[in-house]
Amino acid sequence: MNWEAEVIRKKDDLIKDTQSFLQIESVLDEEGGKEGKPFGEKVDDALQYMLKKGEDEGFTVKNVDGYAGHIEYGKGEDIVGVLCHVDVVPAGDGWTTPPFSADIRENKIFARGAIDDKGPTMAAFYALKILKDSGLQLSKKIRMIIGTDEESDWRCVDHYFKHEAMPQIGFAPDADFPIIHAEKGIIDATLSFTYQQTADHPRYTLKQFTSGMRLNMVPDEAAATVTAAQEHGAESLKTAFEAYLANHKLSGEVKNTADGLHFTLKGVSVHAMEPAHGTNAGIHMANFLCGHELDEHGLAFTSQINALFDQDTRGQKLGIACKDDISGDLTLNVGTIRYKQNEEAKLGLNVRYPVTADGKDVKKGIESIKGASLLKFEDSPPHHVSKDHPLVKTLQRVYEEQTGDPATLIAIGGGTYARSLEAGVAFGPLFPGRPDCAHQKDEYIEIDDLLRAAALYAQAMYELAK
Incomplete structure (x- = not known):
């Protein structure tokens, strides 16, 4: 399948939905937290936005007490996890345009959360949609797990995995390409x-x-x-x-x-x-x-x-x-x-x-x-997946097939949801050579990179779950 072509067919909708998603000011609000919305109204709005999109597409959707949720496609006993989050750090000052306007300049979408992690979350959702629309047969479930407290204390995944099954393998679209297989202790x-x-x-x-x-x-x-x-x-x-x-x-x-x-x-x-x-x-x-x-x-x-x-x-x-x-x-x-x-x-x-x-x-x-x-x-102890693990090998092959570049392995000081899994790695969305603007003013994601990431995620999900 030509994964890039499938993404291009959905390009306009992907950009539009990413902008709408980014316009939700999903910053932690401890004082505004309540039952069913533990991290405040705006964070819950962002969670509900994604779950509603999942429902509209006919996916299996579940809200786990407002702490997290999932969007699922496929059948089988085993689960491939794709771990995302909808909360963002405070915007801070000095932005060229309002931090939640999600305006487009120079083929980039500017907003808090554009690269960390709402842009990649939407790319992953469209990757799942491509699999469903293509009618490809899978032997495993693919489960997008959507957290709400990643930028603070990870209470979302702690609560989620007390109530839901742990995927056997998975990736977090919340860091760098090619593949991050080691994360420092935090x-x-x-x-x-x-x-x-x-x-x-x-x-x-x-x-x-x-x-x-x-x-x-x-x-x-x-x-x-x-x-x-x-x-x-x-x-x-x-x-x-x-x-x-x-x-x-x-x-x-x-x-x-x-x-x-x-x-x-x-x-x-x-x-x-x-x-x-x-x-x-x-x-x-x-x-x-x-x-x-x-x-x-x-x-x-x-x-x-x-x-x-x-x-x-x-x-x-x-x-x-x-x-x-x-x-x-x-x-x-x-x-x-x-x-x-x-x-x-x-x-x-x-x-x-x-x-x-x-x-x-x-x-x-x-x-x-x-x-x-x-x-x-x-x-939070360090996390390390061996370079010889099948998960790593599969993602390396996908990356090299689509980009033509070597899929070198990376270690980072950041912590992603990948460390929640025994066998989890971080996979994008930041491509080599791109400046890392996460947590900075004028945070953005390149539209071309958003599309490339969606294509990589679609093939990665398929190869891991087929």
Whole structure:
């Protein structure tokens, strides 16, 4: 079968449906969660959108308590899983056009979730539709499993697999082509800090300091409010901040407010799998603040951030740095900072460690931070499928047949739903040489790549389930 030709026949509908899907602002809403809609109205809207499309096409559809759902085609005892998600990270600022407008420019669809993961989800759905419309006979079920909390805590798949069967093999269209067969372990840790109080007569007092929205994103903005003991001190701090921005080629501003001097600093957000590619606004703000005569607690907190994390995304200062030949270096991202005078001092860390490393060793390093208490710790172990596994071999053959390029195997620091399966890999949608714009402003998917991915997914599903 000419898979590419089948996709082209459905091109206009695929683009239209992808745009409609992307226009749903499916960001986690913890406060708006309720029974049947645990992650908020908009996330549920996106789940319902996909399930309704499945129903309209005559597929077998199931909603598992609003946590996840599936769209299924085929018969047989065994299941081939295609694991997708409809939730997206917050849009952030600085977009050329509204982040959920899904407008088309230069043959690209721009929207939060375009590449991660709503565009690929729609491509996978159209691949399933091609199989059904073609009447091809399968000996296994193909089940698109649609999660709703992938960008946070994976509560969706945890709940889903307590109630539904685990596929024997499968792939997640949520990373890179050709094939990702190894994913680093992922640790999320939240730390609280306490400092001993002594007599203190500061020149400046740190009232509040915040940065970051998610642990798996490098923060692109930080804000701090500081009061000065004397008026000339305020002017001096303003001048120092402007010099810091200029020296580090950063943007930001400082304003006089009723609460004191309010500082904002802009960074560059990227996915936490490689924080060195971004600019962590929170680390820079701490670096600036700790260079001045702050109150004791404010100075201790910002100094500790600076000492442990400034210009170190590999955990060397914590003593947790490690690497292997399969998956490379451990990476470390300070994803969130929360400080309020006399109330809280917290850090949120995201660590991605190699497939041959032990998460217990990383935990020991984090627990060794002076003055810190571990409030929350979650460890998703590494995932690795052998290069000789039939799943890997089949996907390699499909990729090479359609693209003519070698299907090299990749290891990543990101975590995809593939690790939910004993035999699962990530398969696209980002083609080699394309910039990775996931979790960044002006996220997009190339329309040509959306079509190519749909063709690859259609053949992959068929070869795995025939």
